[in-house]
Amino acid sequence: xxxxxxxxxxxxxxxxxxxxRIENLVKRFYNEGKNFTVKAGFDPTGADLHLGHTVLLxxxxxxxxxxxxxxxxxxxxxxSIGDPTGKSETRKVLDRETILENAxxxxxxxxxxxxxxxxxxxxxxxxxxxxGASGIVALSRLFNVARMLERDDFEKRxxxxxxxxxxEFLYPLLQGYDSVALKxxxxxxxxxxxxxxxxxxxxxxxxxxxxxxxxxxxxxxGLDGVQKMSKSLNNYIGITEEPKDIYAKVMSISxxxxxxxxxxxxxLSLDEIxxxxxxxxxxxxxxxxxxxxxxxxxxxxxxxxxxANIAKREFDNVFxxxxxxxxxxEFEAQKxxxxxxxxxxxxxxxxxxxxxxxxxxxxxxxxxxxxSDEKLNLESGDYILQVGKRKFAKLRxx
Amino acid sequence: xxxxxxxxxxxxxxxxxxxxRIENLVKRFYNEGKNFTVKAGFDPTGADLHLGHTVLLxxxxxxxxxxxxxxxxxxxxxxSIGDPTGKSETRKVLDRETILENAxxxxxxxxxxxxxxxxxxxxxxxxxxxxGASGIVALSRLFNVARMLERDDFEKRxxxxxxxxxxEFLYPLLQGYDSVALKxxxxxxxxxxxxxxxxxxxxxxxxxxxxxxxxxxxxxxGLDGVQKMSKSLNNYIGITEEPKDIYAKVMSISxxxxxxxxxxxxxLSLDEIxxxxxxxxxxxxxxxxxxxxxxxxxxxxxxxxxxANIAKREFDNVFxxxxxxxxxxEFEAQKxxxxxxxxxxxxxxxxxxxxxxxxxxxxxxxxxxxxSDEKLNLESGDYILQVGKRKFAKLRxx
Numbered sequence: 001x002x003x004x005x006x007x008x009x010x011x012x013x014x015x016x017x018x019x020x021r022i023e024n025l026v027k028r029f030y031n032e033g034k035n036f037t038v039k040a041g042f043d044p045t046g047a048d049l050h051l052g053h054t055v056l057l058x059x060x061x062x063x064x065x066x067x068x069x070x071x072x073x074x075x076x077x078x079x080s081i082g083d084p085t086g087k088s089e090t091r092k093v094l095d096r097e098t099i100l101e102n103a104x105x106x107x108x109x110x111x112x113x114x115x116x117x118x119x120x121x122x123x124x125x126x127x128x129x130x131x132g133a134s135g136i137v138a139l140s141r142l143f144n145v146a147r148m149l150e151r152d153d154f155e156k157r158x159x160x161x162x163x164x165x166x167x168e169f170l171y172p173l174l175q176g177y178d179s180v181a182l183k184x185x186x187x188x189x190x191x192x193x194x195x196x197x198x199x200x201x202x203x204x205x206x207x208x209x210x211x212x213x214x215x216x217x218x219x220x221x222g223l224d225g226v227q228k229m230s231k232s233l234n235n236y237i238g239i240t241e242e243p244k245d246i247y248a249k250v251m252s253i254s255x256x257x258x259x260x261x262x263x264x265x266x267x268l269s270l271d272e273i274x275x276x277x278x279x280x281x282x283x284x285x286x287x288x289x290x291x292x293x294x295x296x297x298x299x300x301x302x303x304x305x306x307x308a309n310i311a312k313r314e315f316d317n318v319f320x321x322x323x324x325x326x327x328x329x330e331f332e333a334q335k336x337x338x339x340x341x342x343x344x345x346x347x348x349x350x351x352x353x354x355x356x357x358x359x360x361x362x363x364x365x366x367x368x369x370x371x372s373d374e375k376l377n378l379e380s381g382d383y384i385l386q387v388g389k390r391k392f393a394k395l396r397x398x
Numbered sequence: 399x400x401x402x403x404x405x406x407x408x409x410x411x412x413x414x415x416x417x418x419r420i421e422n423l424v425k426r427f428y429n430e431g432k433n434f435t436v437k438a439g440f441d442p443t444g445a446d447l448h449l450g451h452t453v454l455l456x457x458x459x460x461x462x463x464x465x466x467x468x469x470x471x472x473x474x475x476x477x478s479i480g481d482p483t484g485k486s487e488t489r490k491v492l493d494r495e496t497i498l499e500n501a502x503x504x505x506x507x508x509x510x511x512x513x514x515x516x517x518x519x520x521x522x523x524x525x526x527x528x529x530g531a532s533g534i535v536a537l538s539r540l541f542n543v544a545r546m547l548e549r550d551d552f553e554k555r556x557x558x559x560x561x562x563x564x565x566e567f568l569y570p571l572l573q574g575y576d577s578v579a580l581k582x583x584x585x586x587x588x589x590x591x592x593x594x595x596x597x598x599x600x601x602x603x604x605x606x607x608x609x610x611x612x613x614x615x616x617x618x619x620g621l622d623g624v625q626k627m628s629k630s631l632n633n634y635i636g637i638t639e640e641p642k643d644i645y646a647k648v649m650s651i652s653x654x655x656x657x658x659x660x661x662x663x664x665x666l667s668l669d670e671i672x673x674x675x676x677x678x679x680x681x682x683x684x685x686x687x688x689x690x691x692x693x694x695x696x697x698x699x700x701x702x703x704x705x706a707n708i709a710k711r712e713f714d715n716v717f718x719x720x721x722x723x724x725x726x727x728e729f730e731a732q733k734x735x736x737x738x739x740x741x742x743x744x745x746x747x748x749x750x751x752x753x754x755x756x757x758x759x760x761x762x763x764x765x766x767x768x769x770s771d772e773k774l775n776l777e778s779g780d781y782i783l784q785v786g787k788r789k790f791a792k793l794r795x796x
Contacts, residue, residue, distance in 0.1 A: 080532065133527050136534045140564040146556060148564065158544060166538040166546065169564050
C-alpha cells in the first residue's frame with residue numbers, strides 16, 4: 001500500500017531531495033493516520049491556469065490521496081516583487097488589485113483538480129507584511145550575496161551585464177520564509193525552482209525547524225513542443241477553455257509531444273503508455289487513435305466524459321463536413337513564414353498578390369477557420385491550409 | 399561675507415559634489431535669511447566620541463554659523479544591520495538596548511561642539527520601521543546588484559570569496575532613504591562614505607526630490623599617524639578624556655602628524671599654520687612649542703582655556719619633577735619591539751633578563767609611568783624610557 005503510494009508520488013518527478021522524509025511521512029499516515037503538509041507556491045501574476053500548471057496540481061492531488069494536506073500558497077506579497085526565474089528580465093510588477101483578482105480566479109480553477117477539503121489556501125502577505133522592515137533585514141542576514149549570484153539566471157544576467165535589482169535578491173528569501181511560516185513538510189515545484197525550493201530548507205534550518213523534503217516536476221512544453229507552455233507564448237491549453245478547444249488543441253500536437261504529454265499528464269499507468277507506444281510503432285495502432293485517447297482524457301478531466309465525447313464528435317464532424325481529402329500533399333516551412341508565401345509554396349495560389357485577394361474575400365481557411373489577416377505569420381505547428389472548396393495542403397511549420 | 403563663509407565651509411574637504419548647490423544655499427541664507435539642512439549620519443555602534451568624529455562635527459559647526467540646520471542622524475535602525483564600509487568583515491550586530499544607550503551618550507557629547515539650537519537629532523528607525531516589509535521591497539527595487547558590487551569593499555570581499563550578507567546590500571539603500579525622509583539639502587561624511595552619500599542623491603532623484611550636495615572630509619589618522627583613528631586600535635583621543643590626558647596625548651604625536659592635525663582640526667587659519675610651519679623649518683620656533691599650542695587649543699575645545707592651562711602646567715611639572723635631562727640620547731626601533739629588548743638596545747640595561755627583573759621590581763618607567771608587564775610590546779610612537787632615577791633614553795618606535 002505504502003509502496004504503491006510512493007510509486008505514484010514519485011512518478012514523473014525529475015529530482016527528489018530527502019526522499020526518506022517523504023517515505024516516513026507517507027508511512028506514518030498509513031500507520032497512524034497522521035497527515036502531513038505539502039506546500040506549492042503559485043505566483044498570481046497570471047489569472048488563467050493551463051496544462052503546465054496542472055503538472056504540479058496533479059501531483060498535489062496524488063499527495064492528497066496519501067495523507068497530504070496541501071498548502072496552496074498564493075504569493076500575493078512576493079508577486080509584488082516579480083521573480084525572474086527562468087526569464088531573462090525582471091518581471092513586471094503587478095498592482096495589488098490585479099494580484100488579488102488573479103488569485104481569486106486562480107482559486108476557482110484549482111478545485112477542478114484538487115480536493116477542497118484537503119487544501120489550505122494561504123496568502124504570504126499575512127506573515128511577510130508582519131515581518132516589518134526589521135524582520136526583512138533580519139531575514140536578509142541569513143544568506144549571502146555570492147551564493148545568491150550562483151543561481152543560474154542571476155549568474156547569467158550578471159555576467160551579461162543585465163540589471164538585477166536588489167529586490168530580486170529578496171525574492172528567494174521571502175518565498176523561502178514562507179516554508180518557515182507554514183512549517184511545510186514537503187514542497188513541490190518545477191525544476192526551474194530548485195534554488196528557491198532549497199532556500200526553504202536553508203531557512204527552516206536557520207529557524208531551527210525540520211527541513212522540508214523537495215519534489216521537483218519537469219516543465220511542460222507548450223503546443224510547439226519546444227518552449228515552456230505559457231500564456232505569453234500562446235502555446236498553451238487553458239483549463240477553462242471550451243471542451244472542443246481543449247480537444248482540438250491536443251489533436252494538433254506532434255506525435256512526439258503526445259508521448260511526452262502522456263507521460264507527464266495522463267493518469268494511465270506507465271506500463272499502459274509503453275504498450276500503446278509499442279503498438280503505434282508496430283503499426284497496430286494509428287497515432288491519431290492514441291492522440292484521441294489523450295484528448296478525451298484531458299478534456300474529461302476539466303469537464304467530464306460526456307462533454308469530452310461531444311467535443312470529439314464535433315471535432316470529427318467539422319473535419320468530415322469540410323470534406324478534407326485524406327491524402328493531401330504535405331509541405332514544410334520555417335517558423336514565421338508569411339501566410340501568402342505559404343499559400344504559394346504549397347501550390348494553392350499562383351502568386352502572393354492573388355493569395356492576398358483571396359484572403360480578403362474570405363476564401364482562405366487555416367484548420368477549417370476563415371482568416372482575414374493577410375499579414376499573418378505562421379508560428380511552429382501543423383496546419384491544414386485551404387483555398388476555396390477543393391484546394392488543400394498540409395503545412396508543417398518548424 | 400558669502401565668499402568667506404564658503405572658504406570656511408570648503409576648508410579641509412577632500413571632495414565636494416554639487417558645490418554650486420552649497421553656494422546657492424549659503425547665498426540665500428545671507429540674502430534672505432533662509433536656513434538649509436545639513437545631514438550627518440552617525441552609527442551608534444560605539445559610545446564615546448574621539449577626535450576622528452570631531453572632524454565632521456567641526457564642519458557641521460561651521461555650517462551652523464552660515465545658515466545650516468544640522469540633521470544629526472542617529473542610525474538606530476541601520477546600526478542593527480552593521481555596515482562594513484572600510485572594514486573587511488561584516489560588522490557585529492548590536493542589540494537595540496546598547497544602540498540606544500550609545501546614542502544617548504553620543505548626544506551628550508556632540509553639544510560640546512555643536513550649537514544645540516541649530517541641531518535636530520533624528521532617529522532613522524522612525525521612518526525606516528514605518529516603511530514596513532513592502533516599503534523595504536519597493537526601495538530595494540531602486541538599485542541594482544552590479545552597481546552595489548562596485549562599492550570598493552564589496553568588490554574586494556566578493557573577489558576574495560569573503561561572505562557578504564544580503565542585509566549589507568540593504569544598508570546603503572536604507573541610509574540613502576534617510577536623505578529622502580529628511581529632504582536633506584547637504585550631506586557630509588568621510589571619504590570612505592562616498593558610495594553611501596551618493597546613494598542619498600540617487601534615491602532623492604528617484605523620489606522626485608532635489609538632490610543633496612555632498613561634502614567629504616578626510617579620515618583622521620590616529621596617534622600612530624598611520625591607521626584611521628579608532629577605539630578598537632587604541633590610537634585615539636577621546637573627547638571626554640581628562641584634560642591632562644588629552645593634552646599629553648597630543649604632546650605624544652610625531653611632528654609630521656602634528657601638522658596634519660593642525661590642518662584638519664585647528665581653528666587657526668591656513669595662513670597662520672603655514673607661517674608656523676615655516677618658522678619651525680627655519681629654526682625660529684621649536685616644534686615642541688608648536689605642539690603645545692595645538693594641545694592647548696584642542697584641550698580648551700572640550701573644556702576651556704583655564705583647564706587647558708592647568709593641563710599644560712601639570713604636564714610640564716611631571717616632566718620637571720621627574721628631572722628628565724634635556725639632552726638624552728635618541729634611538730629608533732621597529733614597531734612591536736619587546737620592552738626588554740628595547741631597554742637593552744637603548745643601552746639602559748645590560749641584558750633582557752636584567753631588564754625583566756627591573757620591571758618586576760618597579761624600576762622601569764615609560765613616559766614617567768611605572769610599568770609591570772615584562773611582556774609588553776611597543777606600538778609606534780615616541781617614548782621616554784627610564785630605569786631607576788638616572789638612566790634615560792628616547793625611543794622612536796616606527
